[in-house]
Amino acid sequence: MIVPEPANKLSLGERAAVLDACNCEQFSSLPPSQIVPKLADQGRYLASESSFYRILRADGQQHHRGRAKPPVRRKPPMSYKAGAPCEVWTWDITWMLGPVAGMFFYLYLIVDIFSRKIVGWEVHERESEEMASNLIRQAVLVEGCITRPLVLHADNGSPMKAATMKTTMEKLGITASYSRPRV
Missing domain, CATH: 3.30.420.10 (Ribonuclease H-like superfamily/Ribonuclease H)
Incomplete structure (x- = not known):
């Protein structure tokens, strides 16, 4: 079954504009939660914050930005299941x-x-x-x-x-x- 594309899907040019904005010197170290409001202050609206995150993730650029420490990946704790006594x-x-x-x-x-x-x-x-x-x-x-x-x-x-x-x-x-x- 073929699903039609949404009417409000961003075009390739709009996606490129979002990536250009994220990669410019002014915003390169900022997360989308700060980029979108700063662009709005300049009177520019490219896409929503969630679209910024989605586009960065699709392009492999969704990495840690800003001064906060990056999240630490921890492996899940081991779990043990007893199948008999003395295990x-x-x-x-x-x-x-x-x-x-x-x-x-x-x-x-x-x-x-x-x-x-x-x-x-x-x-x-x-x-x-x-x-x-x-x-x-x-x-x-x-x-x-x-x-x-x-x-x-x-x-x-x-x-x-x-x-x-x-x-x-x-x-x-x-x-x-x-x-x-x-x-």
Whole structure:
């Protein structure tokens, strides 16, 4: 099916005029959101701002313009899917109220994502990467996951990213997975 061209489509000459305006010395470092109003101040209207962007993109010129930093491209975070027990675990440390106001205990908890089984837990009076590391080691041995690849997901807390924990996970062949920052 052939679709007719819109009546208001810019001609090749009009597209060339937009590119000439964008590439002139006065506007070469400005984005279309600033070029269009400046042209309007001069009494010239070539096309809408969105048409400027569309024409620049079609001509391969839609790159970063202006003094602001260009956007940083980040790769999407890895996601892991558990298809059986002992493939993906998650763990965290949470506060538990103590018997006296202002006193807290720390619950260290490891859960298997697939079976939702609690594979390890301990309660301590302080938060420590050594205690967390020992709990991970103990849970891996008890569950018999030492020979299988295991992914351990955690947030970005200091015990989770500590050198002691990273070393333990490396020795046990565990792949670390962390939540994205500020989420």
